[in-house]
């Protein structure tokens with residue numbers, strides 16, 4: 262039987278990739294963020310996942326406004342990164358796990374979710390940066406990927422309640438998967454930040470703490486707020502916490518926090534890195 | 541009034557109305573994923589913009605590098621960030637342009653929040669300091 266070894270959550274600010282590239286991990290500005298990663302490296306070396314189910318949001322690489330799925334499940338055998346418009350060096354690609362992707366899709370549709378299925382899908386910094394942080398020195402990623410995209414770009418967004426339910430349905434599918442994989446669930450993005458408007462630069466440590474204090478033990482607490490209220494509390498891009506909420510659902514009913522690092526600001530963002538194990 | 545209906549200060553939700561209004565502007569920005577398009581824009585901005593059906597408002601906002609104007613014209617920041625990149629602007633530069641303060645003051649506002657100040661206090665200092 263496959264085993265869900267735990268969940269890893271982190272922010273995906275594009276400039277993190279730049280800091281890695283320029284060797285700035287020990288720079289005073291970056292150090293408090295990168296200091297959150299040795300426990301992640303040790304944990305991954307211990308639990309040795311070989312599949313990652315990752316909840317993230319596209320930032321205008323794979324999807325445009327011509328077709329904007331609320332939920333999208335990748336079912337490709339390979340996933341490449343591509344130029345996101347900044348001409349930066351490309352991130353490594355991923356090997357997929359299409360059999361598991363389709364098993365998840367079957368489970369989701371049986372549970373009355375209606376995801377878009379993608380046999381071709383580019384993955385952007387939201388997916389690549391968490392892997393660069395988790396596996397800093399590898400030639401190839403040691404895990405196969407099942408990416409699940411959530412629309413955090415164009416309102417109406419799916420509610421937090423719906424995202425948690427989606428994650429729980431993914432958990433059900435993972436629990437019924439007959440393979441012997443070791444699965445890590447990943448949620449990327451957030452926490453509070455706002456890039457646009459006169460309120461640009463908004464962060465909210467109190468709301469972030471509320472999320473971090475409840476996500477393991479009572480994730481339903483995060484679903485009481487409407488999307489609009491989450492935008493008010495977390496900022497226009499802080500709604501990326503939806504990825505965390507869905508990933509928490511996919512981990513399973515009970516979770517125990519084994520690591521937490523919170524630091525602001527990284528660029529315009531309150532950044533956090535968290536590990537959970539099933540409890 | 542339920543808080544859900546209260547406006548969020550300084551914030552525009554990118555909803556269906558914005559997505560319709562901003563389609564051409566966001567399509568312009570999305571095109572910048574390709575280097576050839578970035579080069580074409582940099583080589584002859586007016587000619588490149590003419591390929592897109594921008595409204596006069598969108599055209600003016602792009603020409604003036606007016607970020608709030610682009611958002612008012614339906615621009616979405618995830619796409620606008622690609623235009624910002626071509627112009628060598630990072631998100632602190634874009635923050636400074638939208639808040640009307642220097643980049644240094646905008647960064648100081650972010651750092652103040654990192655030291656535990658609320659956004660409201662840090663923002664007030666940014667405008668007054």
Ligand SMILES: [Fe+2]
Pocket residue numbers: 273320387450451498501
């Ligand atoms: Fe993001």
